[in-house]
Amino acid sequence: MVTINVNKFKCGYCGACVSVCPAGALELVETWIEVNESCTSCGICAKICPVGAIEVKK
Amino acid sequence: MKNEYDVVVIGAGPAGSITAKTAAEKGLSVLLIEKRQEIGDPVRCAEGVSKVWLRKHIEPDHRWICADVKGSRIFAPDGTMVEMAEEIAGGEVGYVLERKIFDRALAYEASKAGVEVMVKTRATGLIIENGFIKGVNVSHLGQSYDIKAKIVIGADGVESKVGRWAGIDTSIKPADIETCAQYLMSGTGIDQEYCYFYLGNEVAPAGYVWIFPKGNDMANVGIGILGNKSGNGKHAIDYLNDFVNDKYPDAKILEMDVGGVPVSGSIERTIANGLMLVGDAARQSDPITGGGIINAMEAGKIAGEVAYNAISRNDVSTDSLNEYEVKWRETIGREIDNSLIVKNTFTKFSDKELNSLGHSLKGVNFSSMSLLDLLYALFKANKKLLWELRVLFKTVVKYELDFEK
Structure with a gap:
């Protein structure tokens, strides 16, 4: 169950979100972000994204 | 690509390339993998670097130097300017680089030293046996391969997974990351011999705006704010847009860069049995300047040498690799x-x-x-x-x- 939404048109694929994810749920694969099922919707990635490309799905 | 090397380095930024080059010069067989198709791109950096320290690792080359900087101009929130020239402005007097060319030049140096380089090749996991890292699972053009190595180097940047795979918690708290956005702009009219810094909680909460000259009338205009100040509808890019609209409404945007810079300071552990972390992956960037290039190269040099020493001793355990831990903490670690x-x-x-x-x-x-x-x-x-x-x-x-x- 993927609980965040990464707007790929806004994303600058910098990987900052990957570094702050406490669950290790994110991965920067070449030029896109992948999210796995360990995501807890904590929202830290959405908070720190430099371009505001991440939205937490509630 | 062979299926076994002395050393496999994951990530071809400055940390990875210098580690790989150093290890290869010592006679080790080294594979350097980069997940992207181009080394050095996309840029996630303000590109400023100290001259003196850079020269320790590579001879400056006009092909990747955009500007030669003699000082800094720092602006307090009320506009008061403090000018620092030669020597004191952080030790440097520095260069502003073209990272896209610089990073590839470092990878080229590594390849000349005998390193095998593979792009579009991503690490997907570690081979772990009896508590020792014994190699890497990689994906190249969608195909999976297992590559054995005596030592694996995690130089996989801010988004590092290698440390986590080895049981080292490298996750960063929001208060320990600067979230950054930058435009390469033409027409700012800045003095090309100076770096500019703007401080203030309105322009850049718990961070600053920087303007670094890039040659001709170009400049990197960027901002970093502390992660815990980001969000609630305003992100780094929004602060940057406000600054640029206010200060340089007529300047033109030629490129957009974003990135996160670890400012946590030294983390507890950067080694495991058969593994070392270097550069941003080891959170070795400077917490105040955000500078990471020199620290990455210094750490890479040490890691390359230690890899050789450990393999020569036929002991790649944490006891043996502790030589790396001690050496980087005594040098760059102290400054961090x-x-x-x-x-x-x-x-x-x-x-x-x-x-x-x-x-x-x-x-x-x-x-x-x-x-x-x-x-x-x-x-x-x-x-x-x-x-x-x-x-x-x-x-x-x-x-x-x-x-x-």
Whole structure:
């Protein structure tokens, strides 16, 4: 169950979100972000994204 | 690509390339993998670097140097300017690089030393046997391969997974990351011999705006704010847009870069059995300047040498690799720790305090001052600062350190 939404048109694929994810749920694969099922919707990635490309799905 | 090497390095940034080159020069067989199709792109960096330290690793080349910088101009929130030239502006006098070309030049140096380089090749996991890292699972063009290695180097940047796979918690707290956005702009009209910094909690909460010259009339105009100040509808890019619209409404945007810079200071552990972390993956960027290139290259040099020593001893356990841990902490680690103290003080300053510091330094001739003189001048203006920076003050006196590279 993927609980965040990464707007790929806004994303600058910098990987900052990957570094702050406490669950290790994110991965920067070449030029896109992948999210796995360990995501807890904590929202830290959405908070720190430099371009505001991440939205937490509630 | 073979299925076995002495050393596999994951990530071809400055940390990875220098580690790989150093290990290959010692005679080890080395594979350097990069997940992207182009080394050095996309840029996630303000591209400033100290001349003296850079020369220790590579001969400067006009093909990847955009500007030659002789000083910094720092602006307090009320506009008070402090100018620092030659020597004092953080030790450097520096260059502004073209990272896209620079990073590839470093990978080229590694390849010349005998390193095998593979792009579009991503690490997907570690091969672990009896508590020892024995190699890497990689994906190249969608095909999976297992590559054995005596030592694996995690140089996989801010988004590092290698450390986590090896059981080292490298996740960063929001208060320990600067979230950054930058435009390469033409037409700002800045003096190409200076770096500019704008402080203030309105322009850049717990961070600053930088403008670094990029040659001709171009400049990197960027901003970093502390992660815990980001969000609630306003992100780094929004602060940057506000600054640029206000200051340079007529300048043109030629490129957009974003990135996160670890400012956590030294992490607890950067080694495991058969594994070392270097550069941003080891959170070795400077907590106050955000500079990571020099620290990455210094750490890479040490890691390359230690890899050789450990393999020669036929012992790649943490006991053996501890040589790396000790050496980087004694050198760049010490400066990282000092910068962390400054960062923790700096990010708490109100605009009023920043203005007061600016006034106390206004008109001071920095070109003839040592770092100690600078600290004295600051302490005279702000007694509280002396207390908060007391630890730093002691170490500076003891080791006569520069706290910036």
